[in-house]
Amino acid sequence: MTSADRRAALNRAARLRQLSEVDQDLIRLVQNPDFGRWMAQITATGGCAHPIHLKGATTTRDGVTSEILHHYDTAHEPGERLLVRCRNRRATVCAPCSRLHAGDTFHLVRAGLVGGKAVPVDVRERPRLFVTLTAPSFGPVHRVTTDNERCHPRRKTGRCEHGRPLGCPATHDPADPLAGQPLCPGCYDYPAHVLWHAHAGRLWKAFTDNLYNHLAARTGRTRTGLRRTLRISYAKVAEYQKRAALHVHAVVRLDGAEGPGDPPPAWATADVLGTAVRTSAAAVNLRTPYSRALGEHELRWGSQLDVRPLRAFGGHEGLADDAVAAYVAKYVTKGAADTAIGLDHPITSPDDIPTGRFSAHVRTLIHTCWRLGGLPESAPLRLRAWAHTLGYRGHILTKSRVYSTTYAALRAERAEYQGATAREGAAGIPDAITDAHWRYAGSGHSPGAALIAAGVAEDLARSREIAREERLPDRHGRCGAVDGGRHATS
Secondary structure, three states: OOHHHHHHHHHHHHHHHHOOHHHHHHHHHHHOOOHHHHHHHHHHOOOOOOOEEEEEEEEEEEOOOOOEEEEEEHHHOHHHOEEEOOOOOOOOOOHHHHHHHHHHHHHHHHHHHHOEOOEOHHHHHOOEEEEEEEOOOOOOEOOOOOOOOOOEOOOOOOEOOOOOEOOEOOOOOOOOOOOOOEOOOOOOOHHHHHHHHHOHHHHHHHHHHHHHHHHHHHOOOOHHHHHOOOEEEEEEEEEEOOOOOEEEEEEEEEEEOOEOOOOOOOOOOHHHHHHHHHHHHHHOOEEOOOEOOOEOOEEOOOOOEEEEEEEOOOOOOOEEHHHHHHHHHHHHOOOHHHOOOOOOOOOOOHHHOOOOOOOHHHHHHHHHHHHHHOOHHHHHHOOOOOHHHOOOOOOOEEEOOOOOOOHHHHHHHHHHHHOOOOOHHHOOOOOEEEEEEEEEEEEOOOHHHHHHHHHHHHHHHHHHHHHHHHHOEOOOOOEEEEEOOEEEEO
């Protein structure tokens, strides 16, 4: 190497040292001969923010002749790895995968309302309600107000035993950091709040059990006799309010005993169901076992209860089915950062709780979970393992067995569709045998790869938005189309 070459090499090294880690990683990726194939994988995952890396091979053979019909091996992929979606439902963790999860949720909920996905269309004629159940009060909190209404007006001024005012004459908008915070943290019943979350699943089961009992009582039947003619189907989603307490939105439908394909009795109407929902929720009353440290707590649903009928397509009364399905799908993809709790992952120690990410109210709830979780009598509740969800141990979305299709069925249908091209050669051979061997090889992106994936996800989102706008009718009822790069109507 000549002295000039040596100086040039040193200059290049100096320039590289001035580049950031992301810049250096971008240069490495772009200069890789397999960059084109790597980009194809990133695009295929929709720009997934935390893809799973797999190594392995799939071979499809003729079951009679053993002839290889299709073979795929990651040995020929960049890094000898195949990238697949992480499938995280939270938009704050992975926006592309959360969008896919939202689409699955929309179809899951909608199929139980208007049919489709192996659910008969007759379900749209069934009695159906959209029900919201709330948590009770654990102490007064600052509330969002409208029309210049005061937060907590009181005729008499006074202070609680901790020296804090009993009222609040201010007005709060949704962005006000005081909204949802206790007027007095010392008076707020944090143990009751946490224990209510820990038993939310039992409260829902008690509600559905009561619903059968109250429907039977109203119609002069026994519970067993009612179950021979009626089935309650539902899908529910849990949501955190400003005060960091859960409330539950649920679609409740009445079917015949055999499920969606069986109509309910003629007496089973939306009005009858609505009355039973109200009385059933009010009758729920669970008690925690007594302990010296915690005492005994009575667990009930809150007094605020909303019951609305659902309508399909052109109906004039009640909520629209598609709007309800879209609402549930939108909420189920929210990350904790979008809600009152602000934490997306479990914690292993109180020291892991960030101090600046969320309010003192939420921090106190997490610390309460940790403290109560150390008591022997609270061991079955696993409060420390679920401290990041403030003690709530349930899934964000749950449904009854025959309400509609399942996430697994929807994902299998999508995988079957996506794999149809790859198996095209074996499509006409009924005895084809597929042998697959896969193993986990890592996850995530390097800094430069994360930047490229985010750009791919943004481009795909923009393309979908443009396509959606082109499909929307204009004020004349005509749908837009793209013609020569300009917007036109037809």
